[in-house]
Amino acid sequence: MAALWWLALGGVLLLLLLWRRARPSGSETSLAAAVVVLGDLGRSPRMQYHALSLARRGFRVAFLGYAGTKPHSDILHNENIQIVYIPEHTSWQVGPRVLQYIAKVIIQTVQLFYTMLKIENPGYVLLQNPPGLPSIAVTWAFCFLCGSKLIIDWHNYGYTIMSLTHGERHLLVRIAKWYEEHFGRLSHYNICVTNAMKEDLEVNCNIIAITLYDKPASFFKETPLSDQHRLFMRLGKDYVPFKARYAAEPIAPGDGDKRSAFTQWEARSGQVTHLKDRPALLVSSTSWTEDEDFSILLKALEDYEHYVGDGMKLPPLVCVITGKGPLKEHYCKLIAALHFKHIQICTPWLEAEDYPLLLGSADLGVCLHKSSSGLDLPMKVVDMFGCCLPVCAVQFRCLPELVKHDVNGLIFRDSSELAGQLKMLFWDFPTAEGKLNLFRRNLRTDKQLRWDESWERTVFPLFSHS
Template sequence: MDVSTGFIFNFSDQAKRHEQNPPSIPTLAIAQYMCLFRNTRLIIDWHNFGYSILALKLGDAHPIVKISKIYEQFCARSAAAHFTVTNAMAKVLKNSFGVNALPLHDRPPKHFQPLSQNQRSSFLSRLPETAEYAKELQAGTRKLIVSATSWTPDEDFSLLLNALVIYSTATTSNPALPKILAIITGKGPQKDHYLSQIARLNEEGKLSNIDIKTAWLSMEDYASLLGAADLGISLHTSSSGVDLPMKVVDMFGTGLPVLGWSKFEAWPELVTEDVNGKGFGSVEELSDLLAKVFGSDEKLARLREGALLECERRWDEEWDPVAGRLLGLVG
């Protein structure tokens, strides 16, 4: 996960350098050290806080977590300007770090675009993970959901897995509910653990009418997969409470509506409830949403319409009035 992004600007010749820094230690300190010997100023683009990510493993009270927070506060006060991925994060920088920041919300890259019906049909028939289900997916008797995960503790995949078990039970009492193909993309340390759970649930017959596939795709195929899906699922729980999952931004870029974990402060800045997605806070809520949305073509179509409107907002609309103006690149 990106903790922050540093922009080092030489205002004498407008040369610039862009650095990603997971983790913020020691990159922020190195960037500031460089600024001492050059005619440069440092701008930090905050996407999360390094200390909050450390706290996931060590706990809030751990000395290293406290030191990391002090370090980031110190580095923040030495920078010339700040961008944040949410308004909520800008408030944290103001109240806890003592610096002012300009909110600059993420937007999807250009290659994340909606698919036409012909493009969707061709892609579903071509991709190995969807090919055998292509006819059902095109007919609507099976729905495609997609979730991108790092298979780490801050994204609890058991939420989705248990919700699918409940949905599977619901399909036996309500045959009108469509089958589901769930494709999970990404790599990470807990992947094998959850693959074992999926195999066990299949052996026990608890995933009838549900098929779960994992995939590691090229960026182009991942963008097409989102464009071909019926619903995106976000399990991002936010270590700081004020960051946002880029995966949801990418989903909106293809016009894909989202069901996501919503129990953190910044969620409403990204998803508008009942317009382009829905939030959940438990397994039961997620399974209920799957049944309601897939049980009503009207509800799914309404969310799709809202997501398609959201996909029209691209980087120029966010960048130019905020970063572009600060850097003197636009009038």
């Protein structure tokens, strides 16, 4: 029986090799590229940026992944980018979990390979990892058949994410680790997100990579107050905290009504100024997965709530946590059980165009991403820094490559330390003195590269000189 399977597989490969010979090659494919994500395209910002950068350089880009969240409008309206959706596997609860997982991998293999056969023969395939099982092997086989060059962008290790659920010694985790290292070495080029990961890939996997730090796109910037007002009025139609905490109508100067309004509109000149007693806006974003423990933030907010009600110079808070993911329902139940008087929490899903506006309007960002490998960096912090938004981030191994403690933000270890940081940063808010505004000024004066500049220097040579 095994011999028949191998014979059938050999016959399929032979047919594919013959088919490949009939496809366009050479100069016709040199400016064609595929950007592949075995996940939701709209929730893969770094790969969206890759696709846009390639398209702006004249490449015809096939952007492959699952439907779900709408990608950024720049992707949707770019004539050089063709979005190609992969049919998404629908899981079923039949048989042992191991067999279910094996069946899922087999189905994903067939769906991904079939989808790639439909696109223009690319000169390059740029693949996001993780998830790498089965996408690394599938894209390598495709590149072998089509004469394409495979470039893997290592965001993390898939096997370390699996270990959060199954443990490091689980058979599936060990198989996934071997698979990732073995097939990863078959790529032509490799990109990674930190110098720590670059070193680990070389030492432990014998894979040479270049580091491309996540950088904010040009649309991540501070939001003008007039645009903030329009954003909050629009969000307030669906989310109570925005409606309750931000004024629906302009407030004239000197108005005795001290509602918890976010902005005050100057009736004569149209200028906008801050109200002294306005609430502070705290923002976090998440995929609601095991590598982010939001109980840390909730406990810190409980501590903060106690001191706001104790006569201290601390503002009320509006806490906005954006994102979708498997643990959202769990944390929403915990949030619903809280009975705050001075803190309001909402968990909206924002359109791609609204998310930068929200970050550019906030007073402080909080990041609870704790890397499964300790080797990647949270892109959400990169986006916050692009908006000159100071950050409090939970500590892990290579975080100092991004967050400079006491310079552009603070690093904490637990909920009590985060609570202390919130109280210190928001003391006598929103006066210009204090570390919160010092961090913002430091971010404004930091001439960090944007994505386009960094990509041009680091990644484009892989496509232009190979």
